[in-house]
Amino acid sequence: MSDSTLDTLHKSLDVIKILRCNMTGFFQLVGAGFRIDGTETDSQEDREKATRAVLIAETQKLKDNFTELEQAVLSLSHPAGPFNLGNTLYVNQEVAPDRVPLYTQLVDSYKWMEKVHEYSGTAYPVLSQNSLKRTYFNASISAKRRRSLVNSYIVAPEAVNSAIMGFSNSFNDIDIQILRPLGSNAVLNIILGRTLRSVAILKGWLIEWVVIRGFNEDMTKEDGTLNLWSESKYKVFQKVTDNANAAMLHFCAPTHPELSVKSFLTWLHSYITLFTQPCKKCGLHLSNNLPPTWRDLRTLDPYHEECKP
Ligand SMILES: [Zn+2]
Incomplete structure (x- = not known):
């Protein structure tokens, strides 16, 4: 994962935190029986107006947070989906996935195996140039050479x-x-x-x-x-x-x-x-x-x- 992707991911998580925080604040405000303390002279109409203004400001704040989150998420690239772990998937069938962290371990070993595969693919052409053949297990070896090795x-x-x-x-x-x-x-x-x-x-x-x-x-x-x-x-x-x-x-x-x-x-x-x-x-x-x-x-x-x- 590149640094810029990580930065975006961190930013998105921060935005989520802010959104949650503001959302909780909003519900607490509404849940506690929200009212504006005005003076005695204020009419009922004025109070309602003031209340509405505060609520609109609060929801606008939430809307802004949400837009910000949406933008951050959109700039993230799509993950490639869960790894296809082949038959090893069945190992995890009998237990609740949340209880045993098998999936992450399997993904780790899968990645490790992929790396081994990649390195051995690179190493093979290099090593096959080496004339120092000690074994006779090479199928491409000529019959004459095989005889001398077997000897x-x-x-x-x-x-x-x-x-x-x-x-x-x-x-x-x-x-x-x-x-x-x-x-x-x-x-x-x-x-x-x-x-x-x-x-x-x-x-x-x-x-x-x-x-x-x-x-x-x-x-x-x-x-x-x-x-x-x-x-x-x-x-x-x-x-x-x-x-x-x-x-x-x-x-x-x-x-x-x-x-x-x-x-x-x-x-x-x-x-x-x-x-x-x-x-x-x-x-x-x-x-x-x-x-x-x-x-x-x-x-x-x-x-x-x-x-x-
Ligand atoms: Zn020396």
């Missing part, structure tokens, strides 16, 4: 094991434990020196989920199984998790799936110096009470979030 999902567990172990052994400060609690897909429990711990879930060769936690944080749940989902309680590792999720998308290469996982792990390994290496740009260890939580995806140089090149 990165279907991979022998032994191949994953040997490649990951080979990577793990090439560094002496990273320890990767491979678990398969979700069937054939590997879950990597990564311990990076004494700096951080991480859980990465693979689907074939595709990294589906990464979470980074502090070295002192518990990686297992109460029942002894690996805690896959909950985020770190520390801001620094929450930031690193965000960056790891971005990196996981960046390194995703459906045509070279094994390489994408190795690139990601190499990038993650650079966090071994999270608390010891200063920011490449400002040269400081801490900025906003945080160490450099972002690593360049190519050079692996450390930067603060606000110092990113």
Whole structure:
């Protein structure tokens, strides 16, 4: 609703208030047995005349108020009528509409859904330009491309094991434990020196989920199984998790799936110096009470979030 419409609406409400006030005054006047106090010498005719004059003045005032209200209302635009809420309307059928404010809530959620719809409509063309397709659920994908993507999902567990172990052994400060609690897909429990711990879930060769936690944080749940989902309680590792999720998308290469996982792990390994290496740009260890939580995806140089090149 525009500002001018709101102004008119406020003005109309004010005019209604004045009209009501004057109307009440008028009825009180008439109801109380209205008479004009004149002098003894005034004739009956003069008194009636005076009374009539006062009444005419009062009704004229009401008439003016009413005209003013009419004009204000006329300048308002017509509302589009009640929202068509589709089947959700039936939710409110059993209760008195005045008792439960369901209609307004439904209209709110309806508007919210409309907005989501509108935004997703705008986002879709932007995102569809992105060549970074990680799933095979796209109907328009060509048969050839689909095959290559499916191939990165279907991979022998032994191949994953040997490649990951080979990577793990090439560094002496990273320890990767491979678990398969979700069937054939590997879950990597990564311990990076004494700096951080991480859980990465693979689907074939595709990294589906990464979470980074502090070295002192518990990686297992109460029942002894690996805690896959909950985020770190520390801001620094929450930031690193965000960056790891971005990196996981960046390194995703459906045509070279094994390489994408190795690139990601190499990038993650650079966090071994999270608390010891200063920011490449400002040269400081801490900025906003945080160490450099972002690593360049190519050079692996450390930067603060606000110092990113
Ligand atoms: Zn910096």
